[in-house]
Amino acid sequence: MTGAGDGLLEALTFQAGYNTGVVMAGSAALGAAAGGVGAFLLLRARAMAADAVGHATLPGLVLAFIAAGALGAEGRALPVLLAGAALTGILGMAAAEALTRRTRLAPDAAIAIALSVFYAAGIVLLSWVQTLPAGSQGGLESFILGQAAALSAAEALGLAVAALLALGLLLALFRPLGLLCFDEHHARARGWPVAGLDAALLGLGALVTVLGLQSVGLVLVVALLILPAVAARFWSKRLAGIFWLSVGFGAGGAFLGAAASSIWLRAPTGASIVLALGLVFAASLLAAPRRGIVAEAVRRARAGWQVRAARALQAGRGYPGAGLFGWRRGGRPTARGAAAVARLELWDRCLAEAPEALPAELAWGIDPLPAEALALLGKRAP
Amino acid sequence: MSLFWQVDFPALLAAGLASGLCALLGNFLVLRRESLLGDAIAHAVLPGIVGGFMLAGALAASAMLAGALAAALIAAGAIQVVRRLGRIEPGAAMGAVFTVMFAAGVFMLEQAAARNLHIDADCVLYGQLEDILWLDAPDISALPREVWTLAGVFAAAAAAVLLLAKEIRLAVFDPAFAAALGFRPGLIHLGLVLFVAAAAIASFEAVGSILVIAMLICPPAAARLMTDNYRTQILLSIALGTGSAFAGYGLAGFAPALLGASWSLNAAGCIAVVSGLAVAAAALFGPRRLSFASAAASLGRG
Structure with missing residues (x-):
């Protein structure tokens, strides 16, 4: 050769x-x-x-x-x-x-x-x-x-x-x-x-x-x-x-x-x-860094991990990796962790009350909801 | 036994079966606007065929069929990945995947030739109907292997279409509704891909894999321009396909003879050209040739 x-x-x-x-x-x-x-x-x-x-x-x-x-x-x-x-x-x-x-x-x-x-x-x-x-x-x-x-x-x-x-x-x-x-x-x-x-x-x-x-x-x-x-x-x-x-x-x-x-x-x-x-x-x-298969797989794995961590935090439990994200310290959620849980809860509300406004392109439960969805939720107060 | 039975009859049988089979399957491609998928699969099976051939060491039909099916699945999967991840339009996604796979197949053909495993590029590109002979006619069991393979795939395809007629019709025209009802249109699509691959490999020795594309698309397209009825279109396309096969073969063999020549034209090519003429005729005179928009426009004018 x-x-x-x-x-x-x-x-x-x-x-x-x-x-x-x-x-x-x-x-x-x-x-x-x-x-x-x-x-x-x-x-x-x-x-x-x-x-x-x-x-x-x-x-x-x-x-x-x-x-x-x-x-x-x-x-x-x-x-x-x-x-x-x-x-x-x-x-x-x-x-x-x-x-x-x-x-x-x-x-x-x-x-x-x-x-x-x-x-x-x-x-x-x-x-x-x-x-x-x-x-x-x-x-x-x-x-x-x-x-x-x-x-x-x-x-x-x-x-x-x-x-x-x-x-x-x-x-x-x-x-x-x-x-x-x-x-x-x-x-x-x-x-x-x-x-x-x-x-x-x-x-x-x-x-x-x-x-x-x-x-x-x-x-x-x-x-x-x-x-x-x-x-x-x-x-x-x-x-x-x-x-x-x-x-x-x-x-x-x-x-x-x-x-x-x-x-x-x-x-x-x-x-x-x-x-x-x-x-x-x-x-x-x-x-390719954004659209490649490897990048996509990493993104999905990370998003899934974050959702599970946020859920655990919501229930008051810890989760491996929550510390890495800066969401938990000394056994209690940090401000960023609380924000992550809040975002997750907004997604849950959106699913229950305004499912048609759920954006398809964002990471479920992790990314902040867009303004239109938030406005719709605001109007439909529970 | 006369020369017709030994030479022409098996070739006609193979060509007719291949054309009818491709026409049957092509209806679902044309109706789903996936004609280029037929193009893609016909090209993408080449590395599978050559791979199976190289592994089995001879023209072992089952090894090549398995290779072709595997290649088709890989191609279909890769196309989906490219479309979704890259946000790329379907035609370009197909083009990217099948050209690379076809190039790989051509590359492998060269390596096979180097090891004295002889599989012709010619065979793949334009088939060899002349090599399909029935030397031991009228012994049915001595019919050439290609005819048996084609008959088998045709029978399987016809059986699948008849047994799943309603599900296929639903999946073709309204896949979302089919999914909502609990059917699996994705599985039907997968089945279609596999059958097209099987048809391509069964036909490539008769008409070559590139001419398979013509037989997949032209008869159904011509039929589509002649009728609105689903079942009529399917039956008409099979008739047009087999008709093109007989007419094309006749043209290839006998037109030169009429002009005093002793050679013949490439039969597979003539078959595809005849089917193309059928499309042209249907496009010019078919009763249902107009799109809704152009029909409305012509009504407004007239």
């Missing part, structure tokens, strides 16, 4: 060859752009639209391949392939949108339909292309699960530049998009073109999806747009926090995954990048 570890270190410090270095940097740029777009897609609840785009690119890829061959182009002609991919990808998204708007199908059903049917059409076309005499269509299959190693340095550079341009465009639209995500009515009232902004956001999503096809493959490319944003969401609830964390996670995860894939032969590129991002996501899920 030390050999593999050394290899990874080499790759991470750009010592594993020019090509590898460029591919890794390109992946990082892509990850950054995907993280940025993904943050807004998440906040607009449109994350899965990118899945429809990703799967819908397959028929476009195959058709572009055929067209390029018919026009006599040699080799792979990446820009042509990506143009075809973008075309059907956007068509797929438009089909999902049309189904949602014009029929009574729900948006999730529309996305699932567009995603799977376009993908299937691509598979059918692929099976046809495989019977044609012109070789090298094996390259097409690399778009399904990705193969960043097949990128030349020039191609990787081109993709990186495009990704950074997309990120730049996103930054230019930062404030209107932010307003759109958090207060759509205000945005409309100020005259922002809501439909246009949505279209721009989805368009950027489609662009980043297409750019990611070669490295991560069309099945997994949606992960680039979702994982960094979801991970960021565990750490922050402000737009700037979510956005920049998402950009950072995307860049870092993609960089790490590309490095790992370049040195371990048995690590397919798309899967490696997604697993690296998945590690970031899992770490956030576990360890």
Whole structure:
């Protein structure tokens, strides 16, 4: 394993060859752009639209391949392939949108339909292309699960530049998009073109999806747009926090995954990048200070302990830990302990007299009741 | 025995059973607005399938089924945790969980290939109907394993739906009321997740796990646009599903022949495309295609 570890270190410090270095940097740029777009897609609840785009690119890829061959182009002609991919990808998204708007199908059903049917059409076309005499269509299959190693340095550079341009465009639209995500009515009232902004956001999503096809493959490319944003969401609830964390996670995860894939032969590129991002996501899920699983478990345990301690104090008894909270000293409750018991009794009263005012978000019996609940209790004096 | 019975018949049987099974289960996903859950489970079972395969050392159906069910449960649980703790919308929560699990599955496929355990990514992505053969026709006991698995899961699903028809209907349309009455809509939801996972694994050798999504959602969606009646929708969706299977298979095999070619198209893909065309037709001409809002709007205009 030390050999593999050394290899990874080499790759991470750009010592594993020019090509590898460029591919890794390109992946990082892509990850950054995907993280940025993904943050807004998440906040607009449109994350899965990118899945429809990703799967819908397959028929476009195959058709572009055929067209390029018919026009006599040699080799792979990446820009042509990506143009075809973008075309059907956007068509797929438009089909999902049309189904949602014009029929009574729900948006999730529309996305699932567009995603799977376009993908299937691509598979059918692929099976046809495989019977044609012109070789090298094996390259097409690399778009399904990705193969960043097949990128030349020039191609990787081109993709990186495009990704950074997309990120730049996103930054230019930062404030209107932010307003759109958090207060759509205000945005409309100020005259922002809501439909246009949505279209721009989805368009950027489609662009980043297409750019990611070669490295991560069309099945997994949606992960680039979702994982960094979801991970960021565990750490922050402000737009700037979510956005920049998402950009950072995307860049870092993609960089790490590309490095790992370049040195371990048995690590397919798309899967490696997604697993690296998945590690970031899992770490956030576990360890984030307010929303993580560990923090939540600690909070619950503490709240339960405090309720039991307050109950005991109420009955005049001691309880292990009451001293730690500062609620009891020398066998008698302190002022803070008395306050804790008073809060608990207010909750009991609220449950009995005004249960509809019980707040769902607070810790039962521990947190102070909000003003509305107290006012209601005051009016309904026993 | 003629080539039809040895080659086409078992494939048609497998495709028909897979499509009918997925269509049946998909109704409950579509009605509960959980179509993407079908997408999520179809992807998430991959590590379970490969894991079961690697542990059992061969295409042992029970090991892969157990692995798939375990993976589906893990996915469903993880999705709930992500939604609740992170306050994240359902689609993104599903996307986060299933992409990581699918990537893990792809990674494991590579490791399995390295140890010469051969399970094809192709099989998972677009199925291999061509490999489902009945060489010893007409010996019924010699029907291919995939057909038996599909028939078994179909029978179990049909039995579950029939036995629990009222509870399922209640849980689908008004889970809060069902809970208030003392039923357990959560258990029914869990059962649905497990059955979808079983259907995905039973079907993946026939139509591939990604095409399972098409068969889960397209026939019920098309049926939904054609009728308001719950039972009619379910029966119609099964009919549309199996119909798409036969039509798609025929298209894949015989359309190229009509044009003078000797090869055939990917059958699973053709089946999914036909079901997609059914949705398109229903969206354009179905008698119940309009939402309440757009129907009201068109009444106001007309």
